[in-house]
Amino acid sequence: MFKLLFGLSPALLLAPALACSAELTPRIEPSAPRNFGYVMGDLIDYHVLITVPESYALETEYLPKPGALDEWLDLRTVSWTKTNAKDVAHYRLRLTYQVFKGVRQPEKLTIPSLPVRFQGQAPLEARTPPWYITIAPIIPPDIADEKVEIRESVVPEPLPILSHRLRLIAYLAGTLAVLPLLAWRYGKLPFFTKTAPPFARTMRDLKKLSRKPADADAYRTAIKLLHRALDDTAGFRLFAGELESFLADHPAFAELRDELNHFFALSRQVFFTAPDAPIPADSLFSRLEALCRQCVLAERRSV
Amino acid sequence: MSRYDKDTLLSDWRQRALSFQQEIGNAVIGLDHAIRQITLAIFSRGHVMLEGDVGVGKTTLLRAVARGLGGAYERIEGTIDLMPNDLIYHTYINEVGRPQVDPGPILKNGEQLSVFFFNEVNRARPQVHSLLLRVMAERSITAFNREYFFPHLLVFADRNRVEKEETFEIPSAARDRFLMELHIETPQDPAMQRALMFDPRFHDTDRLIEDVQPGVLPYRDIADIARVIQVEIKASDALQQYALDLWQATRRPQDYGIKMDGVDMRQLVLAGASPRGMSMMMRAARVSAWLNDRTSLIPEDIRQVFVDTTAHRVFFNPVYELRRSDLVGELMSGILQRVAAP
The missing domain is CATH 1.10.8.80 (Magnesium chelatase subunit I, C-Terminal domain)
Incomplete structure (x- = not known):
């Protein structure tokens, strides 16, 4: 008996010291869902709760990096969270492995331990315990390797897209309904160009005209085109004397009063009072185009 | 005539024409359009047909125009029994009991005739229209075995548009010889209507006409300036x-x-x-x-x-x-x- 006590005494004497050093040793609590029933390609979640004194901080630089650990095991993701409790800090590590081991018989595999380091008064290292899992084959045992056929891919489950389809049809129908109207307004409707708004039509004619050589004839034609657009907008042949009543009937054009007055004066000069004079320098073709563009905008405002 | 002379001539005459319009406008109110058109007719050397209601100022307008032009003014009323000769001569028994023939309204003033007003022209017979046609077209007439010329003549005619009884529509050939056909309307402006009713100035047309400065447009020179205008x-x-x-x-x-x-x-x-x-x-x-x-x-x-x-x-x-x-x-x-x- 004495001998027994004597034999135990060093252990009893060491017990407080062990308890003291245990406080510095991080407490490691692995938790894994299961350690069986895995097959090649499965993802394995492995959680470890490490409790350290509050003064220690996880050295994230030393955490294992995702990547291949060995030829049949990959570490896919590593993440962690920290929660503080009384005097201690709980680090929860979440490791996701993927196993690539092809087997013909169930086998026991070891997921190796990983080092985790903490920074504090003195460096502290903990290692996650190794973990054993059982992996099962994916090929039936009575079939030779060369007879194994690759299974067809699983047909993806159709997503419920009926509501999207209806919405798409509604949008398309709306667009189709509006498109001809817009095309007409902008004078782009190929078979109805004559019914397009006068200035939209004239704008297109002027663009065509501007591609031809810029001579006096083209310039005169441009003035005539603008006259016709004004006539069509007014509903009768518009002359300079009727401009004010035209502007009163079409207020959208009122802000173009000065430009239109200039246009009529220009037309009078070019066609009647000085037909042989060169084109005035302040009224080039581009100015006619600019006027037409402004009229197109006014035309859109007025509808 | 040099370029400068022509420009000055045209500019001087334009001033005269504008003062002429103003003078007439002072005597006859509310007929601005007619006054302007008659001015155009004068310088175009064309005859004018007036059409309008009774008492709207046609005669006053023409008398004012005649005074402004400064030539002689004659007037005749169209009636169903009017014959062409009535325009040319007038026969009567004179104070000594002998028959006498005097020139009629057209001939009376010779070349000085500047305005001839034929009132109610559609009451006259086609024979009269025919004579008028020649006077208008050629500004000449044959009478007493010779030709008479009226180089400054402007014919104004008035067509009654109210009655249709006992009227003879003017043939298209005659109508075509009128430069213009003007419609004279009662002024629409209430202020003018009031002035015409209550302003004593407009009650005495003779005084009104006297106020018009005579000969603002010298009728003898108009033919020349009219020619220059047409050329220029x-x-x-x-x-x-x-x-x-x-x-x-x-x-x-x-x-x-x-x-x-x-x-x-x-x-x-x-x-x-x-x-x-x-x-x-x-x-x-x-x-x-x-x-x-x-x-x-x-x-x-x-x-x-x-x-x-x-x-x-x-x-x-x-x-x-x-x-x-x-x-x-x-x-x-x-x-x-x-x-x-x-």
């Missing part, structure tokens, strides 16, 4: 095209997209304006350009005179002729609205 005022190609289009539109309005309610446009016009009519229109338009101080014609000059110089030259098919007064205005404004320039 230029018409561009685009303008000639516009005038041509207007003419064609009086002949074939359907080609210009003119539409009228209840009218078959292809059947409407029997005869459009005549070449003489169009030449008269252009003469008046040139005068209008000159009065507006321009040396080139613009479409507005033609539009200013188009209706007054052209409406009476367009003849409708008989089925539409009865509605002439309604249709002609619509047709004319339709033409002005549909024919483009440039």
Whole structure:
């Protein structure tokens, strides 16, 4: 008996010291869902709760990096969270492995331990315990390797897209309904160009005209085109004397009063009072185009 | 005549024409359009048909015009028994009991006659119209075995449009010789109507006429200046095209997209304006350009005179002729609205 006590005494004497050093040793609590029933390609979640004194901080630089650990095991993701409790800090590590081991018989595999380091008064290292899992084959045992056929891919489950389809049809129908109207307004409707708004039509004619050589004839034609657009907008042949009543009937054009007055004066000069004079320098073709563009905008405002 | 002289001449005469209009406008209120058109007619050397209600100031207007021109003014009333000779001579028994023949209204003043007013011309017989036609066209007449000339004569005629009994419609050939047909209307402005009713100045027309400065436009020189105006005022190609289009539109309005309610446009016009009519229109338009101080014609000059110089030259098919007064205005404004320039 004495001998027994004597034999135990060093252990009893060491017990407080062990308890003291245990406080510095991080407490490691692995938790894994299961350690069986895995097959090649499965993802394995492995959680470890490490409790350290509050003064220690996880050295994230030393955490294992995702990547291949060995030829049949990959570490896919590593993440962690920290929660503080009384005097201690709980680090929860979440490791996701993927196993690539092809087997013909169930086998026991070891997921190796990983080092985790903490920074504090003195460096502290903990290692996650190794973990054993059982992996099962994916090929039936009575079939030779060369007879194994690759299974067809699983047909993806159709997503419920009926509501999207209806919405798409509604949008398309709306667009189709509006498109001809817009095309007409902008004078782009190929078979109805004559019914397009006068200035939209004239704008297109002027663009065509501007591609031809810029001579006096083209310039005169441009003035005539603008006259016709004004006539069509007014509903009768518009002359300079009727401009004010035209502007009163079409207020959208009122802000173009000065430009239109200039246009009529220009037309009078070019066609009647000085037909042989060169084109005035302040009224080039581009100015006619600019006027037409402004009229197109006014035309859109007025509808 | 040098360029400078011509410009000065035209400018001087324009001032005279404007003062003439002002003088007439002082005597006759509310007839600005008619006064302006008559001024154009004077310088175009054309005759004018007036049409309007009774008592709207036609005679006063013409007397004022005659005074402003400074020549002699004669007037005759159209009646059913008026014969051509009544215009040329007048026979009566003189104070010593012998028959005597005196020159009639046309001949009485010889070459000095500047304004001849034929009132109610449609009451006179076609024979009289025929004589008038010659006086207007040639400004001459044959009487007492010789020719008489009236180089400064302007004929104004008035057509009664109220009564149709015992009237003779003026033949188209005679109508065509009038440069213009003016409609004289009662002024619409209430202030003018009030002035005409209550202002004593307008009650005594003789005094009114006396207020007009005589001879503002020396009638003897008008023919010359009229010639200069016609030469000096230029018409561009685009303008000639516009005038041509207007003419064609009086002949074939359907080609210009003119539409009228209840009218078959292809059947409407029997005869459009005549070449003489169009030449008269252009003469008046040139005068209008000159009065507006321009040396080139613009479409507005033609539009200013188009209706007054052209409406009476367009003849409708008989089925539409009865509605002439309604249709002609619509047709004319339709033409002005549909024919483009440039």
